[in-house]
Amino acid sequence: MSIRIGRVLATVVAIVVGLLVLADLFVSQWPNSFGGFSQIINVTGALLVSWAAIVIAFALFLGFANVISVHWTRIRSQKPGTIYSGILLLSLVGTLIVGFYSGGPNSYGSQLVFDFVLQPLEATFFALLAIFIAAAAFRAFRIRDLETFFFVLFAVIVLLGQVPLGIYLWPELPVIKDWILNVPTLAGVRGILLGVALGTIATGLRILIGADRPYTD
Amino acid sequence: MTGALLLATILLLLFVALLFLFIGRVRIGHEPMLRRISAFEALKGFTGRAVETGRPLHLSLGMGGVANETTADTLAGLSVLNYLAEQAAVTGVHPTVSMADPTAMLVAQNALKAAHGGDVQRTEAAYRNVRWIAPQPAAYAAGVMSLLNVDNVETNVMVGSFGDEYLLMGEAAVRQGTLHIGGTSDPNTLPFIYASAQETLLGEEIYAAGAYLQKQPAHLGSLLAQDTMRWIVALIILVGVVMASLG
Missing domain, CATH: 1.20.5 (Single alpha-helices involved in coiled-coils or other helix-helix interfaces)
Structure with a gap:
């Protein structure tokens, strides 16, 4: 019984909060149409959004606990990759100590960790993307059927049209490349975006009317 | 009140009316015929493969959370999780679920709890396989690549919000020989999915997961x-x- 009451309460809260934030979006577009009512909606909407920020901060704390729990369990059970879990936990504790002793996330010590450890590692890692793109393109460019034939044909035209060599091969190549990017590609992308927009609205509305309740068990 | 905003309001109200109408029709038995999406068909066999091989099934919910503009994509991934969790409740093989946003972690844990009903032991076992990796794209990708390799993942499903980091994870799955399904709504990421995944969910197809997998x-x-x-x-x-x- 208490579980059912909890579900109903959660659903009511979700619907009311969702409608208030949605109303805030519309009311702020027409500030003079609703008088004092629009100000109440605006203030309530802003307050609810700021509460979301607090929930996110708390979720981050739980995520932190999850990382420690997963890797500590891995070390204790001596699963493969224990060494990596150990390094991860040591790095985590080390970064925390630097943060605490140097005076928070904006301190000189924390900035050193970000500028000389985290950022170079991220940049190095993303640099691998160039090789991965080449490998993926090599695999994708195998002609298996009519669809992949057109895929390869368009890709080759766009590739040659992008580089200076293309214009020497055939002066029309950059023009065709521009047409491919601006007409069929753009039309396809707009079609995808239209479908995505409708899907996003449908997902939101399902939650707003209480038909979909991912927040209850 | 501008004309564009008025039109948007009318379309939104029309959408709500249609939603009520069609949900009502489905509830009284008018179930629609859906076109075949091969990624969802393949997904139905993934839990069985994980049981047969004894190797884990990994689901990535991507970079998105449930408190920003990526919420719809994350909820699409959670629809896949709902299905896999229901299967896990029967088979006892829990999917490994990873995400970059901690709010998605909380909703994923809730989905697993719902699937296992009141079974505390199974819920705890399922919770152990939920992994929040890191909020930065590069760190998240590195974590998933390691997970695919170290845990020797059999089947890999990536449905949610992804950027360029998708390709790093997708290529790791290809090199690992993992069966791989990918889906996202970002048109810039779709070529990476097309190039690396065996089955793809392109754009809005990801939002159909609940309809195809669970017939809700x-x-x-x-x-x-x-x-x-x-x-x-x-x-x-x-x-x-x-x-x-x-x-």
Whole structure:
């Protein structure tokens, strides 16, 4: 019984909060149409959004606990990759100590960790993307059927049209490349975006009317 | 009140009305015929493969959370999780679920708890396989690549919000020889998915997971409302083109 009451309460809260934030979006577009009512909606909407920020901060704390729990369990059970879990936990504790002793996330010590450890590692890692793109393109460019034939044909035209060599091969190549990017590609992308927009609205509305309740068990 | 905003309001209200209409129709037994999406068909066999091989199934919910503009993509990934969790409740093989946003972690844990009912032991076992990795794209990708390799993952499903980091994880799955399904709504990431995944969910297809995998009336109804709205919007665009052409 208490579980059912909890579900109903959660659903009511979700619907009311969702409608208030949605109303805030519309009311702020027409500030003079609703008088004092629009100000109440605006203030309530802003307050609810700021509460979301607090929930996110708390979720981050739980995520932190999850990382420690997963890797500590891995070390204790001596699963493969224990060494990596150990390094991860040591790095985590080390970064925390630097943060605490140097005076928070904006301190000189924390900035050193970000500028000389985290950022170079991220940049190095993303640099691998160039090789991965080449490998993926090599695999994708195998002609298996009519669809992949057109895929390869368009890709080759766009590739040659992008580089200076293309214009020497055939002066029309950059023009065709521009047409491919601006007409069929753009039309396809707009079609995808239209479908995505409708899907996003449908997902939101399902939650707003209480038909979909991912927040209850 | 501008004309564009008025039109948007009318379309939104129409969408809500259609949603109620179609969900009601599905609930009284008018179940629609859905076109075949091979990624969802393949997904249905993934849990069975994980049980047979004794190797884990990994689901990535991507970079998105449930408190920003990526919420719809994350909820699409959670629909896949709902299905896999239901299967896990029967088979006892829990999927490994990873995400970059901690709010998605909380909703994922909730989905697993719901699937296992009141079984505390199984819920705890399922919780142990939920992994929040890191909020930065590069760190998240590195974590998933390690997970695919170290845990010797059999089947890999990546549905949610992804950027360029997708390719790093997708290629790791290819090199590992993992069966791999990918899906996202970002058109810039779709070529990476097309190049690396065996089965793809392109754009809006990810939002159909609840309708295809679990046949939930709310999801089936919203799919029908979505399709009807697409026709209406296409018609409005056509009328606009004709009117603009005629001056």
